[in-house]
Amino acid sequence: MRLILLGPPGAGKGTQAVKIAESYRIPHISTGDIFRKALKEETPLGMKAKEYMDKGQLVPDDIVIGIVQERLQLTDCQDGFLLDGFPRTTDQAKALDGFLKDNGYPIDRCINIEVPFEELIARLTGRRVCKTCGATYHVMFNASSKDGACDACGGELYQRADDNEGTAKERLTVYNNQTAPLIEYYTNQGTLVTIDGLQSIDKVFNDIEDALRGSC
Numbered sequence: 532m533r534l535i536l537l538g539p540p541g542a543g544k545g546t547q548a549v550k551i552a553e554s555y556r557i558p559h560i561s562t563g564d565i566f567r568k569a570l571k572e573e574t575p576l577g578m579k580a581k582e583y584m585d586k587g588q589l590v591p592d593d594i595v596i597g598i599v600q601e602r603l604q605l606t607d608c609q610d611g612f613l614l615d616g617f618p619r620t621t622d623q624a625k626a627l628d629g630f631l632k633d634n635g636y637p638i639d640r641c642i643n644i645e646v647p648f649e650e651l652i653a654r655l656t657g658r659r660v661c662k663t664c665g666a667t668y669h670v671m672f673n674a675s676s677k678d679g680a681c682d683a684c685g686g687e688l689y690q691r692a693d694d695n696e697g698t699a700k701e702r703l704t705v706y707n708n709q710t711a712p713l714i715e716y717y718t719n720q721g722t723l724v725t726i727d728g729l730q731s732i733d734k735v736f737n738d739i740e741d742a743l744r745g746s747c
């Protein structure tokens with residue numbers, strides 16, 4: 532199954548991606564995670580990406596497209612994959628289409644998680660992430676039962692650098708201007724399915740499962 536997860540920052544893409552990847556046994560490819568890993572390892576890619584991420588802006592298309600194409604050529608993507616946070620511009624979407632066409636397989640579904648903007652700021656500023664395993668929590672909506680530590684591995688929880696209110700607002704503006712047009716793009720391709728992301732995490736996942744049933 533070849534899937535795209537679309538939605539504004541904080542919609543729950545990463546949260547649902549973990550569940551989808553496990554349930555459908557496909558690799559979870561998150562461009563944001565790729566950049567954060569590169570940044571942690573202080574590679575040239577990480578340093579370059581940081582310039583944009585810290586401001587809440589998009590990393591330039593040519594950098595992102597090259598990275599995703601390389602990743603999709605690895606053998607674990609042969610039977611399917613889940614793209615989380617890519618494509619994010621019309622040029623990225625066109626590049627992905629071209630690449631998939633050359634390789635003879637199309638996208639099965641683009642899952643668009645919809646959440647009102649007022650809710651997104653609260654989700655982003657309250658998010659906490661495990662330093663060790665990357666699991667995502669929220670101080671109010673999805674709290675860890677261990678104080679300040681990850682339920683899964685006991686690792687320390689931290690707040691992402693771009694989850695302060697100012698940068699979060701900029702990311703939402705960037706989403707509106709540059710990524711939201713992809714809703715129409717994938718509607719026109721007939722692959723878009725929209726899910727109400729304001730429900731509980733489990734209910735959102737149930738709706739995604741329903742939407743994917745029999746579709747691929």
Ligand code: AP5
Pocket residue numbers: 538539540541542543544545546547562563564566583584585587588589590591595615616617618619623654655657658659667668669670672673693702728729730731732735
């Ligand atoms: P990226 O890492 O992709 O961030 P994002 O798209 O801004 O998305 P988030 O990770 O912030 O949110 P999410 O939808 O995954 O929400 P989550 O599940 O964590 O990108 C970061 C940066 O990298 C970009 O700004 C850009 O600079 C660069 N970049 C990445 N890809 C790029 C590309 N293709 N092109 C150019 N630049 C790129 O949930 C959020 C919170 O809500 C959590 O605390 C969670 O516990 C909680 N939550 C989740 N679901 C629910 C629910 N149903 N109810 C209540 N709370 C919930």
Ligand code: ZN
Pocket residue numbers: 661662663664665666681682683684685686
């Ligand atoms: Zn952990």
